[in-house]
Amino acid sequence: MEKSKSERAYRRATSVMPGGVNSPVRAFKAVGGTPFFADHGQGAYLYDIDGNRYVDYLLSWGPLMWGHANEQIVAAVTKMAARGTSFGVPTELETEMAETVIEIMPSIEKVRMVNSGTEATMSALRVARAYTQRALIVKLEGCYHGHPDALLVKAGSGVATFGLPDSPGVPSDVAKTTLTVPYNDISALEELFAKRGQDIAALIMEPVAGNMGCVLPQAGYLAAARRITQEHGSLLIFDEVMTGFRVSLGGAQEKYGVVPDMTTLGKVIGGGLPVGAYGGRAEIMDFVAPSGPVYQAGTLSGNPLAMAAGLTSLRMLKQATQEGLYERLDAYGKRIAEAFVALGGAHGVNTYAHAVGGMFGLFFHDGPVENYQDASECDAKAYGAFFHAMLENGVSLAPSQLEAGFLSAVHQEAELELTLRAMERAFESLH
Numbered sequence: 001m002e003k004s005k006s007e008r009a010y011r012r013a014t015s016v017m018p019g020g021v022n023s024p025v026r027a028f029k030a031v032g033g034t035p036f037f038a039d040h041g042q043g044a045y046l047y048d049i050d051g052n053r054y055v056d057y058l059l060s061w062g063p064l065m066w067g068h069a070n071e072q073i074v075a076a077v078t079k080m081a082a083r084g085t086s087f088g089v090p091t092e093l094e095t096e097m098a099e100t101v102i103e104i105m106p107s108i109e110k111v112r113m114v115n116s117g118t119e120a121t122m123s124a125l126r127v128a129r130a131y132t133q134r135a136l137i138v139k140l141e142g143c144y145h146g147h148p149d150a151l152l153v154k155a156g157s158g159v160a161t162f163g164l165p166d167s168p169g170v171p172s173d174v175a176k177t178t179l180t181v182p183y184n185d186i187s188a189l190e191e192l193f194a195k196r197g198q199d200i201a202a203l204i205m206e207p208v209a210g211n212m213g214c215v216l217p218q219a220g221y222l223a224a225a226r227r228i229t230q231e232h233g234s235l236l237i238f239d240e241v242m243t244g245f246r247v248s249l250g251g252a253q254e255k256y257g258v259v260p261d262m263t264t265l266g267k268v269i270g271g272g273l274p275v276g277a278y279g280g281r282a283e284i285m286d287f288v289a290p291s292g293p294v295y296q297a298g299t300l301s302g303n304p305l306a307m308a309a310g311l312t313s314l315r316m317l318k319q320a321t322q323e324g325l326y327e328r329l330d331a332y333g334k335r336i337a338e339a340f341v342a343l344g345g346a347h348g349v350n351t352y353a354h355a356v357g358g359m360f361g362l363f364f365h366d367g368p369v370e371n372y373q374d375a376s377e378c379d380a381k382a383y384g385a386f387f388h389a390m391l392e393n394g395v396s397l398a399p400s401q402l403e404a405g406f407l408s409a410v411h412q413e414a415e416l417e418l419t420l421r422a423m424e425r426a427f428e429s430l431h
C-alpha cells in the first residue's frame, strides 16, 4: 500500500502541531504506525492523499450519517454560504433546528445550540448544578463526555472514592466534585446515591457507551439509573452526543424507552459541521441566560452553515426512518459483529462484539465486554494488527479498540460484502 505522501505530510505536521494532529486519537498511537491524510470523501468511501480508497467506518468519529459530501447537505451549505456565513443576530434556521430536535426527542422541551459536544456537556452540568443547588456530579467509568475539567475523571478505587484527575492541568479540587462508578453496575449506583445522594446534582452517562468501544446497557440498567436519580432529586443527563440520531432516530432514550431530564447532543446533529446542543425540560432550560441566571454564550453558536447542514441531515434521517433505515443499520451492524466473532472462533482468536443501530464495537477479549474494566483488558496488539490489515484491504476502522465503529445511511450491501471479505483476509493475515 502506497503511504509515502501521508508519511511526509505527518512529518511536516508534527513540527508545527502537538503530535501532528488537532485531536489526539487521530495520531494512531493506539494502533501504531502513522495516520493517513484525507484527500476527499464520497459516500461511504474515504480517499487518502496517496490515492488509497477505504470503506469508511470512522465517519469523522460519528457525525456523517449520510457519508461524505452528500449532495443535499453540500447544496444546503453552499446555498447558505452565498447568503452569509454568520450574522450574530437570530435566524429562522435556528428555530427550525430547535423545533426539529424537540419533535424527534420529546424529552427535550427547550434546547440551546453550542459548537461541540464538550461545550454541551460542560454547559449541561452548570445548569444541573444551578437547578439542583448541589455540587457533585456522578459519571461512569469509561464514559467520555468531552474534555471539561470536571469530566476528565474516571475511577477512584472504591465506589464512593472522590475522583482523581486523569489529566495534568485539572485541579484536584475540580476533580473531587466528580464521583465515578462502573458502567452497568446498578448496586454501585444505589450505594453511591444512598451515601451522597443529597449532594449529587446529576448523573451524566452515555446510555449506550461508545468511548470504551461500543458497550450496550444491560436490561434494566437505564431504567434503574432513572429510578435512582429520581429518588434522590438528582438530574439524569443522557449524553447522546454519539448515540443521538444514530442508535435510532430519537437516540438511546427512544430505543430503550427511558426519559432523561436533560440531553446533550453533538456529532450527527451538525451533519458534518461543528455543532453541539443541550436541552431538557423547559423548567430546567429556563435557568439558562437570558431567561435565567446561568450564563452560557457563543459567538458562532447556531451558525447558519452548521444549522443548514444539520437540519438537512436530520430531515433526511426523518424520511429514511419511515423507510426502515435504523432496522437496516441494526442488521448490518449485527452482520459485522457476528462475522467478527465467527472469524475469531475459526482462527482461535478471542473475540467479542456489540452492535446497535449505526454503532458497533469489535473487541479482542475472551468473554463479554460489559464495562471499562473488561474493555481495558482487551488485546491492544491484536487490534492494532487487525486494524492495519483492514486498511490494507480497503477498510478504515477507528484507530483504537476503545472507539466505536460507525455505519451511515449510504453504506450498502456492496460495501458490507467488501468489508466482510476484508475481515476474512485480515484474520488470515493475523497468523
Ligand SMILES: *Cc1c(COP(=O)(O)O)cnc(C)c1O
Binding pocket: 115, 116, 117, 118, 119, 121, 144, 145, 146, 147, 206, 210, 211, 239, 240, 241, 242, 266, 267, 276
Ligand atoms: C464525542 C463525544 C463528546 C465530545 O464531543 P466533541 O464535539 O468532540 O467535543 C461528548 N460526549 C460523547 C458521548 C461523545 O462521543
